[in-house]
Amino acid sequence: MSITAETSLRYHGVARALHWIMAILIIGNLVGGIFHDGLGKMFPVMPLHKATGITILALALARLGWRLTHPAPALPAEMPGWERLVAKVTHIAFYALMVLVPLSGWIMVSPGDRPLNWFGLFPIPKFGLAKTDAIVGISHEGHEILGLAFAALVILHIVAALRHHFILRDTVLRRMA
Template identity: 65%
Template sequence: MDRYTSIARALHWIMAVLIIVNLILGIGHDALPKDWAVMPVHKSIGLTVLALTLARLGWRLGHRPPPLPVAMPGWEKAAAHATHFIFYAFMILVPLTGWIMTSAGTRPLNWFFLFDVPKFAVTKEDVLVGISGEGHELMGFAWAALIIVHVAAALRHHLVLKDNVLRRML
């Protein structure tokens, strides 16, 4: 069976956990206790996802993924490729829009309270900040929905179709 490389699998699962945790923190931050450092941790995870995405893209450029099963219908292959493209777009755009929004605020931006991260030269009045705020939220909800579809598709392949699609990433 063709599998993803161990580096690709490690990046996939580490990033999956970080992204899911961050979506929960971002979507649910108002419901969490105010004395928790939810937003600074959310921002730090977002910056980590952005950095890991760049590493993942670099790895992916040099290491082709294993082929999808020959018997898989063309529409499923197209859907898989489109989903992965959108995931990569979200892995860049969602953290980047968050960074832009944060840059317009007065609070410092740091990485897990260890060091400061430079901010973009924007203000709250800038159109880009408004677009980033709306886009960050909308993409976050869309990403959460797409993750649910992605997990459901992987489970369908593993439990119903009993093919090797999920095993390639395990």
């Protein structure tokens, strides 16, 4: 395979950079969110969780814009239809979760008294909401349920990527590497 053909089979550098930077930030936020009770005894994890989450939201919107204007490289020809479908549904769910999970977090903390800022550098505005507003309760429930669903999907996604690379030995992981 020529170098040009090899390159055209990979995701664009921008897509790869966004994928890996966001993977680190999201996994960090999932761990920080799920274990915030225990971790909170060692250091103030929540201000970090919130600022990282808002960063993820901004990156997700940029990434969605990029993705809608740049198609993904082709999958290996031998990949069965059901796998393509599962991958597609997972990827669409990821884009939705990358927006909905931080947005629900932002909404649910808005009526609270705690300050919201970006790593202590500048304040992040809050939505003008009261604790009793329905959207606040829904967002709180949603943040927990969707957050845990996000963690489960990430595990499935990683297992699938490793299966392609080490068991099926196809190009799927190299397209994103």
